[in-house]
Each structure stands twice: as C-alpha cells, then as structure tokens.
Amino acid sequence: MSDSLSQLLKNHNQQQAEVKRQNEQLKKNAVQSTNELTDSLTEYVNEGVTEIFSKQKELEQLSRKLANQTTRYANQTQQWLTLVDSFNMSLKELGDIRNWAEVMEHDMKTVMTTLEFVHQGK
Known part of the structure; x- marks a missing residue:
C-alpha cells in the first residue's frame, strides 16, 4: 500500500509540475501577447501623432505664406489707392x-x- 501511496504522490507531484509548467507557459504567452499588443498600439498611436505633427507643420507653413501674401496684397492695394488718388487730383487740377x-x-x-x-x- 505504501508503494501505491507513494506512486499516487509521485503522479500527483508530476501532474502538479505539469500544470505549473503549463501555467508558466500560458503566463509567458499572455505576457508576450500583451507586449505585442502594446507595441502595436504604441506604433499606431505614434503614426497618428506623427501625421498630426506633419499636418500641423504644413498648416503653419501655409498660414505664414498666406500672411505674407496678404501683406503683399495689402501693400499693393495701398499703392493702387495712392495712384488713384494722385490720378483724381490730377484730373481735378486739369x-x-x-x-x-x-x-x-x-x-x-x-x-x-x-x-x-x-x-x-x-
């Protein structure tokens, strides 16, 4: 009977060791999957952030270009107004x-x- 009890204990210990090994493997797989998911999410978010920064930079450049063009057009319009005023004055003098x-x-x-x-x- 002692042999059978000893055999049962040995089988139980082997099963426990196998369950523990399987649990460790499952834990390792879960950690690896979690890391892969985190890396994928981080990469996805970083791509979005990079695209947003790129668009923001492009918008800032376009905004500066528009401001410069607006200033140029305002100056040219002022020159035209001065020319028209001068022309009107000349007509009045005539x-x-x-x-x-x-x-x-x-x-x-x-x-x-x-x-x-x-x-x-x-």
Whole structure:
C-alpha cells in the first residue's frame, strides 16, 4: 500500500509540475501577447501623432505664406489707392486749369469787346 501511496504522490507531484509548467507557459504567452499588443498600439498611436505633427507643420507653413501674401496684397492695394488718388487730383487740377482757361477766355473776350467798342468810338 505504501508503494501505491507513494506512486499516487509521485503522479500527483508530476501532474502538479505539469500544470505549473503549463501555467508558466500560458503566463509567458499572455505576457508576450500583451507586449505585442502594446507595441502595436504604441506604433499606431505614434503614426497618428506623427501625421498630426506633419499636418500641423504644413498648416503653419501655409498660414505664414498666406500672411505674407496678404501683406503683399495689402501693400499693393495701398499703392493702387495712392495712384488713384494722385490720378483724381490730377484730373481735378486739369479741371481747374480748364476752368481758369475758360475764365481767361471770357475775360479776354470782354477786354477785346471793350477795346473794339473804344476803337469804334473814336
């Protein structure tokens, strides 16, 4: 009976050792799977973050370019407004000269008429 008890104990110990070995292997597999999942998730997140940073950099560059173009267009628009104001002033001056010439012509005609009247009166 002692042999059979000893055999049972030996079998039990072997089964326990086998269960322990299987549990260790399962634990090792679970840790490895968890590490692989973590690595995959980290890589996925990093790709997203990298893409976001890339897009942010591109947007910043486009924003600076747009600001520079806007400044250039504002300056050019100001130059055009100055040119138009100058042109309007020139037109006004021409109008003033024309008016002055018409007044002078009228005055000269008046002087001529007066001189003709004086000359005929003699």
